[in-house]
Every structure is written in C-alpha cells, then in structure tokens.
C-alpha cells in the first residue's frame with residue numbers, strides 16, 4: 001500500500017509538471033496564470049507529501065508539513081479562481097485579495113504550529129502500518145481553512161457544471177465536463193479526508209488521490225479538448241470570422257495585428273512587411289476616410305471605418321481600426337433612393353396629369369362662363385337671367401374645384417409662389433363679405449362681421465392667398481352650418497418693425513368636428529364624417545391647401561371645435577404696413593347687388609388689340625366681353641396668322657394664348673418681336689395653365705403680363721385700361 005501511494009504521488013507530480021508546461025506554453029491570459037499557480041501549488045504539496053511519508057520523527061514530519069502547506073494553502077483558492085475565470089464569472093478584485101490575505105494569515109499560523117494552538121491544538125507523531133502521520137485536533141484556523149477549501153471546490157463544481165449545461169458547442173461541453181470531474185474529485189477527496197469517510201483516510205492524507213484524479217481529467221481537458229486553446233479558438237472563430245476588418249497599430253504606429261477580413265481587404269498586409277510603406281498607406285487611407293466621414297469602397301463592398309484608442313492603465317498603447325461592412329445598409333439606402341425617385345416621378349406625373357386635366361376642363365368652362373356673362377349682360381328677360389345666374393353659380397363652383405386641384409398640385413410641386421403686393425385690407429374684407437353674404441342669407445343664417453377699424457389702410461402681403469384662405473374658411477362655415485350664425489372677425493395687432501399681425505377668424509354654429517377627426521382635417525382628398533357630408537359638395541382639399549398656403553406665409557391654422565356645437569378656424573399672418581392710417585369701415589365700399597349690373601370701365605375706339613388663340617370660342621368670348629368698350633379687336637387662330645397680322649397692323653396690346661398646336665405662344669411672341677416695329681405693343685400671355693410659377697415664366701419669355709383663363713370681363717378691362725395710352729381712353733367711369 002505504502003509503495004502504491006508513493007507511485008501515485010510520483011505520477012501526480014509528473015502529470016502536474018505536464019499541466020504546468022502546457023499552461024506556460026500557451027500563456028496569454030489569467031486562465032493560464034491561475035492554472036499554473038494551482039499546479040505549482042499542488043506540485044509543492046505533493047513533493048512535501050513524499051517527504052512526510054519518509055519522515056522518521058515529529059520534527060522532520062512537521063518540517064515537511066510546513067513545506068507542503070506553502071502549496072497546499074493555495075490550491076483550493078487557485079483552482080477556484082481558475083474555474084471562475086474559465087467560466088467568465090466576475091469576482092471583484094478586492095474579494096480575491098481578501099481571500100488571499102486570509103490564506104496568508106493561516107499559513108503564518110502553520111509556521112508557528114508548535115508554538116500556537118491556532119491551527120493544531122494537539123499533535124502527536126505516530127507510524128501506523130508503515131505510514132508516518134500526525135494525530136492532531138484542529139484549532140480555529142484549521143476549521144477556517146477546511147471550510148474555505150470545501151466552499152471553493154463545491155462552488156467551483158457548481159459554476160462549471162452550470163456552464164457545462166448551458167454550453168452548446170460539443171467540444172466546449174466536453175472541456176467543461178472534464179474540468180467539472182476534476183474539480184469534483186478534488187472536492188470529494190477533501191470531504192473524505194476531513195470526515196475520514198474511508199479507513200485509508202485515517203492512515204494518511206487521501207487528498208493526494210483526489211488531486212491525482214483531478215490532474216488526469218485536467219490533462220484530458222487540456223490535451224484532448226484543447227482547453228487552453230480556447231482563446232486562440234475564440235480568436236479564430238470570433239475575430240477572424242467577423243465581417244469587420246480589424247487592424248491594430250501600436251503606440252509607434254506600427255501594425256501590431258490584423259484579422260483575416262482585414263488581410264483580405266488589404267492583401268499588402270499579408271505580404272509580411274507590417275512596418276513598410278504599404279502598411280503606412282493603408283492606415284493613411286483609413287484615417288483619411290474617417291476624417292472625411294466617407295465610407296471605403298473595396299471588393300464591391302462598402303465599409304465604414306472607425307478608430308478607437310487602446311488604453312491600458314491610462315496610457316495609450318495603440319489604436320484599433322475597425323472597418324464595418326455596411327454594404328447591405330448602403331445597398332438598402334440606394335434602393336430607398338431609387339424607390340423615392342420612382343415615387344417622386346409618379347407624383348410628378350400625377351401633378352402633371354392633374355394640371356393637364358384641369359387645363360382641359362378650364363378651357364370649355366372659360367367659354368361657358370364667358371357666354372353666360374354675355375347672356376347676363378344682354379338679356380332683359382327675368383327668367384333667362386335666372387337660368388344664366390344658375391349657370392354662373394355652378395360654373396364657378398366647378399371652377400373652384402378645378403382651381404383647388406390646380407393649387408394643390410402647385411403646392412405639391414413646390415411651385416406655389418407667395419407674391420406680396422400692396423393692398424387695402426378694407427377692400428379685401430369687403431370683397432370677401434360680398435362674395436359670401438348672399439349664400440349665407442340664402443341659408444337663413446345670421447352673418448356677423450367684426451372688423452377692426454384701426455387696421456392700417458395700406459398693407460403689403462399676398463392679398464390673393466390671404467383672401468383664398470379666408471374664403472376657404474368662410475365657404476366651409478357656410479357648407480357645414482345649417483342654422484345659427486357665422487362670425488367673421490378681422491383684426492390686427494402691432495408686430496413691431498413696421499408690420500402687423502393680421503388676425504382672421506371664422507366662427508360658426510355648425511356641425512362641429514369630433515376630436516378624433518381633427519388630425520384628418522388636413523389630409524388632402526380626405527373628408528371627415530364622409531357619410532354625413534356626402535350631400536355637401538367638396539373635394540377635401542380646401543383645408544389642406546389653406547394650411548399649406550399659410551405655412552408658405554409663415555403662419556398656421558388654429559381650430560377650436562365642439563362636435564354638434566360649432567367650430568372656430570383662425571389664422572394670423574404678418575403683413576408689412578405701408579400706410580398706418582386706420583382704414584375705417586370696410587362697409588363703405590359695399591358693392592352688394594352690383595354683381596350683374598355690368599358697366600364698362602372705359603371706351604377706347606381708337607385702340608386696337610390682337611387676340612391669338614387656337615380655340616375659336618375663346619376668341620368669341622373675349623371679343624364679346626370687350627364689345628362695349630368699343631376697342632378694335634383683331635383675332636388670329638394660330639401663330640403664323642398672328643405674325644402676319646402683327647406685321648401689317650399697329651396694335652396696342654397683343655394677347656397670345658400659350659398652348660397652341662404647331663407654334664406655341666412663346667415661339668409666336670419671339671417671331672413677332674423679331675419683326676421691325678416702331679411702336680412695340682404690350683404683350684400679354686393668355687393662359688389656362690396657371691400651374692407653374694406662371695408670372696416668372698411669362699416675364700422671362702418676354703411677355704409684359706399674363707391673364708389666366710377663364711377670362712373675367714372686369715379683370716380683362718382693368719388690365720387693358722392699365723396698358724392703354726391715356727389719349728386713347730375716352731371716358732373713365734369713376735366706379736373703379
């Protein structure tokens with residue numbers, strides 16, 4: 001038996017040497033350090049065991065024992081730390097330090113074993129069946145040491161078993177299993193030794209068997225399952241298999257490491273010379289890309305470079321460059337861009353289609369309204385006038401719809417322009433009131449206008465758009481109110497710097513809006529409460545256009561509404577003040593009832609104009625509208641005809657339609673202008689196509705002005721009057 005134990009001890013010592021050698025050879029992390037530490041501790045312990053087994057008396061036994069404890073005292077702790085590190089469990093350094101301190105203190109008590117009772121409080125040397133041994137009873141530190149060892153081994157076994165259960169990789173599982181068995185056998189030998197569970201345990205320190213078995217399994221884990229290769233395996237599987245290229249440079253700027261993907265991206269790296277010019281170039285290129293915040297394109301892929309400093313204990317020891325493969329991301333962005341372009345194109349096509357359609361529709365409406373105007377002017381029969389009035393109302397509603405669609409596509413295309421002009425706010429309100437008061441009266445609703453008389457007399461802003469916004473709100477109030485009152489309030493407050501905020505609000509006692517419908521009010525073509533509102537005409541565009549127009553003017557729309565009670569829509573726009581005198585009462589300009597009592601603005605029998613349009617009906621409308629002004633009117637149905645007429649006549653104004661087949665208005669204008677002309681006329685574009693920055697376009701093309709179709713008699717007369725020389729204007733009624 002004695003010989004057997006001696007043999008086991010020698011074999012264990014050899015095994016431990018092997019473990020130490022492996023740990024030293026692969027040394028790169030703390031795992032190796034702890035394994036090395038525990039094996040050396042074990043070696044010392046085993047060597048001392050040999051001495052103990054050869055001891056002849058108590059003194060030599062105690063010397064061997066003290067020597068053995070140099071290792072033995074640390075074995076449990078070192079193994080425990082090894083397992084903890086292997087499994088990636090975090091233990092704060094101060095805990096590890098405290099544990100080590102306790103063991104150091106215990107070891108001092110062992111050195112003083114003969115003089116104190118701290119470790120053993122009784123010792124007697126005997127030789128039993130050839131085994132020298134020390135019969136002893138433990139002191140307090142003996143129990144602390146034993147308890148700590150039991151704790152280490154069993155917690156260690158627990159941690160590693162848990163890791164084994166959770167691990168998916170079969171090789172790693174085996175590795176953990178072997179380590180777990182090793183730990184378990186050491187733990188078991190501890191228990192057997194402390195509690196003397198087998199007879200042999202009474203004769204000598206059976207822990208050496210536990211360590212021997214543990215060593216065997218540890219060796220299996222190291223050799224067969226490449227335990228200490230885990231780190232390099234991790235590098236292979238993780239770092240090298242990353243899609244990211246990684247290059248590390250040291251503090252001197254030399255390349256210290258690069259992973260496989262980096263090697264593939266920069267083959268120069270794999271040629272061995274890591275400190276040459278090629279390597280410098282690579283780092284320069286990466287740095288430049290980082291500096292420009294640009295991705296790097298290589299191998300048909302796109303990489304985003306970034307750099308991080310490598311810090312160790314507060315000093316910079318180098319830089320790690322990471323090239324993240326963002327090809328998918330960029331491909332996705334590219335696709336999105338393409339999709340957006342397609343969507344934009346489709347949207348443009350839609351706007352173009354809307355514009356064309358509206359143009360096509362406006363042309364016949366132009367004729368209908370023009371002819372109808374003639375009936376209203378010329379007929380004296382009451383019934384006929386009533387029919388004509390109805391045609392006028394429906395025609396204008398249709399026109400409003402078309403204009404809404406046109407405006408909407410203009411806003412959508414970003415082509416809606418805000419053109420500030422000087423205007424009289426009193427006149428504007430007067431116009432608005434006149435336009436809606438009849439309709440409100442017809443519905444039997446009360447109409448209240450609250451007008452702030454202190455509003456400055458002359459303002460600068462886009463009168464037409466402000467009017468359009470107010471008009472939208474007023475027509476909505478009329479549409480969605482059946483009884484009660486509509487209050488139209490216009491006020492102003494000083495905004496400093498020569499401007500005012502013009503406040504406009506429209507309040508009604510109509511159907512009101514449900515809170516949940518509020519967010520849909522501004523979605524184009526969406527009408528809330530579709531069923532209820534079906535009988536009310538509308539395109540669902542009014543509010544969205546109003547909102548966008550106000551945004552263009554730096555404002556926004558505000559709504560207060562209670563379902564079933566009524567709504568209030570309001571907005572404020574900043575307007576420049578040109579004349580700060582108070583405007584007084586808007587009502588003085590009341591033109592109520594004037595609507596169809598036509599009175600020409602001037603007579604100009606000596607003036608001559610030419611109107612060019614490919615649609616005969618349009619020419620007829622203009623001719624008829626201007627009949628009473630006695631102005632001489634020539635017409636032409638095409639560009640070439642117009643050029644001919646312009647060459648042989650002296651005109652004051654030439655109206656040219658923009659869209660004509662063969663030769664369009666712009667080309668016609670160019671050709672006419674090329675001809676010699678002593679008194680060049682004023683050129684006015686006629687357009688139904690008010691969609692695209694019309695003003696600039698026509699002025700750029702050489703026109704002096706433009707007028708949109710359907711041509712309104714009054715506007716046309718105003719425009720002509722403005723351009724005719726004073727001597728040709730015979731009389732000017734002062735109504736204007």
Ligand code: ADP
Pocket residue numbers: 472476477479480508510511512513521526527528529533537538539540541542543544567
């Ligand atoms: P439309 O009136 O042509 O339907 P708008 O864009 O002008 O389109 O209005 C959108 C929706 O907002 C309307 O369908 C209506 O339901 C609601 N709305 C607008 N103004 C009022 C109002 N004064 N009272 C109640 N509901 C309103």
